[in-house]
Amino acid sequence: MxxxxxxxxxxxxxxxxxxxxxxxxxxxxxxxxxxxxxxxxSSRYHGLLHSGGRYAVKDQEAAKECIEENTILRKIGKSCVEASGGMFVRLDSDDPDYEKAWVEGCKTSGIEAKHISLDEAFRLEPRLSKHVVSAYLVPDAAIDGxxxxxxxxxxxxxxxxxxxxxxxxxxxxxxxxxxxxxxxxxxxxxxxxxxxxxxxxxxxxxxxxxxxxxxxxxxxVQPDKGTLLAFNQRIANHVVNRLHKSSDGDIFVPHGSITILGTTSMSIPDAEDTSTSREEVEKLLSIGEQTFEHLRDYRLLRCFAGSRPLYMPPGGASGRGASxxxxxxxxxxxxxxxxxxxxxxxxxxxxxxxxxxxxxxxxxxxGNHEKCRTAEEPLVPQVSEEDKEAARKYFPSYGTNLAATRLGPERFARVVDTLKREPEKREIVCECENVTRAEVEEIAKELSSYKINDVRRRTRLGMGTCQANFCALRSASVFAKCGHDEICKDSLGQMKEFLQGRWKGIRPVLMGRTIREVEMTRGLYELVFNVNGGNAQ
Incomplete structure (x- = not known):
């Protein structure tokens, strides 16, 4: 044993x-x-590093925990946090009394909430609805889970x-x-x-x-499903929250070049249920466009869902009422x-x-008396600016910083060495996320990488604009050569599973340009590569 x-x-x-x-x-x-x-x-959420502002009225303990941990995670996980800052905005349809309670709640919780003029709010976020009547800046951020x-x-x-x-x-x-x-x-x-x-x-x-x-x-434990939308544009510069009682579709979180809108709240019997529907998409859009009026002009990338594990003591509240x-x-x-x-x-x-x-x-x-040190010691050392500068000649444009933050110093050094010795491995497998063949090979060789999707979660392979349209075939080829021999023999099956995971999120948002792009993907894989194994018609 x-x-x-x-x-x-x-x-x-x-x-x-x-x-x-x-x-x-x-x-x-x-x-x-x-x-x-x-x-x-932990990966199926909006990627918000809370300031605690969302809980400042109804849950003071959670709000205080959030602002304290926000500060710690910025320090120990610098390469994981995008310090965009946050903005809470009240619309003319929102309760002004809630704003007063929220301001007091932030003071009590130790959250810095700076009131700004509307002119300043629209300067910082020019796409905001003209129905915004009040705005505050808070230390929200985006985090890569x-x-x-x-x-x-x-x-x-x-x-x-x-x-x-x-x-x-x-x-x-x-x-x-x-x-x-x-x-x-x-x-x-x-x-x-x-x-x-x-x-x-x-x-x-x-x-x-x-x-x-x-x-x-x-x-x-009550699984509580939340559905979210990912847009292929950076709609907001800050994390933007509605200044009202927490509800569906009232948070916009910018991540790199995209924006995530969330979320819903639905009690479900099984945490395995990550299904989404067109009805949920329409609901989120109709609520979200109250904050950003031209929301439907932006291209939807995908829809996804995850389950919050809400603690349900006897007699406790459920859904958004739960702590x-x-x-x-x-x-x-x-x-x-x-x-x-x-x-x-x-x-x-x-x-x-x-x-x-x-x-x-x-x-x-x-009987172990060692003290916790996780709040003081960084998760991984940072790749030095000198090392990144020396590596730029081997990476695609904008790819060096991305690879450094994804890989950490040890893996980054090995990938750079591979790119030096084997120039053919500078080939870009995923253009959207600037992932080179050397990086895919580095992660695929690790004992914890059994599937292409495992590599995706480590490199963001296939998570960009084309949603694996071009990189699925390339990554399957690389993975078949570098992954676990006993598992990776079925490279075709691996590729299908990879594409199916992307399709699951695309299907509920099939509208406009997304339909044309999906047809291109279908044409490539069904008609050209015949991935279904049948006769292409």
Missing amino acids: EKATVVVIGGGATGVGILRDLAMRGVDVMLVEKRDLINGA FRMSWQNVDSAKRYGGRLKTYTEVIGVLRDGDEVHGVKVRDFFSGEEYEIGCDILVNAGGGWAGKIAEMAGLEVG RGFAVVDHEKQDGLKGMFTIVGGKFTTYRLMAERMSDQVCAKL
Whole structure:
């Protein structure tokens, strides 16, 4: 039986944060995740690094946690954060009394909210609706959930933390009133085996309730689906929030060259449900165009959805009425089961704090008195300006900074060395995101890269304007040569899966130019390459 002192279930932001924290304290810790990392709620959200302003009226504790963690994440994850700043705007249809309560709430929570004139607001955001009657600047930002989460893993590995992806927990091993391990199944081989541990941490997010059931326990977790739209333009310069009671479609978050509009709130029975519909798209557009009146003039890139793991204590509210705070459950105290914890609720902005609180309790059980250092030590060292300047001759235009922030210094150095020695690997696999063949090969060779989609989450391959129209075929070819031999033989199947993932998000937004572009994709892959295996007609 494999063994670790602590096994963490769940490879979202909270899980990898716990992995890093415990590893830095010298704990023998292993994380297991049933698919690839950051495949659930931690990547299926608007990418907002909250200032706390959204919670300043109804949830003071969450607001204070957000502004404190906002400051910390900017410091430890500089390459993951785009410090765009935020703006809260009240429209003439919004309640002026809410504005007064919000201003007071920001003061109480320690959030700097600077009132600006309308002239200044329209100068900073010229596309805003003329129905805006009040505006404030706050320290919101955009954050790359994929990048920050993988950087947590890289940091954890430096301290001995271990990781198993595509490893699904199918049972919790108990000896009376004490947990002593988990039973898992390998996704690819189907092999089932056991991993022993002294302490089991359930960080399964929307799946935490089902994991608790395996141990004969009950944890109140309500998956709450949120749908979002991605536009292929930077509509706003700042994160723009409606200054009213939190509702659907009232946040615009700029990321690089795109903008994400979100989100909805719908209680669902299963966290696996990431479906979206044209009705949800229309709803978001109709609400969003109240803030940006010409919203429908912009090209929609895709639609996607994820499930918030809302903590539901007995008698608690649901949906938008539920707290965005988090809870750590010690099942020895609550249920008499020694050696198991569950952490539920929260949000991406507070993942590090959640990990610290959980790790404090785990270490107390283990008699480990090491202090948390995750708020002080950067996730990864930054690539120096000198190294980036020397590498510019080998990368496509604008590609050097992008590759440096995606790869970190060690991988970046290896990719640059490859580009020097093998000029043919300067070939661009994905023009939209400036991803070279050398970078795809570097990530594809890693033991955690089983599928093209795994490489996508690390490099942003296929996530740009063309939505894999051109890079699917190229990446499948590269991956077939560099990935895991036993898994990557079916390069055609890999390519289909990659394209199907993009199609899932495109289908609900089929309108205007998007229809023409999809027809081009269909023509390339169905008619020219015959990817369906039938007769092209």
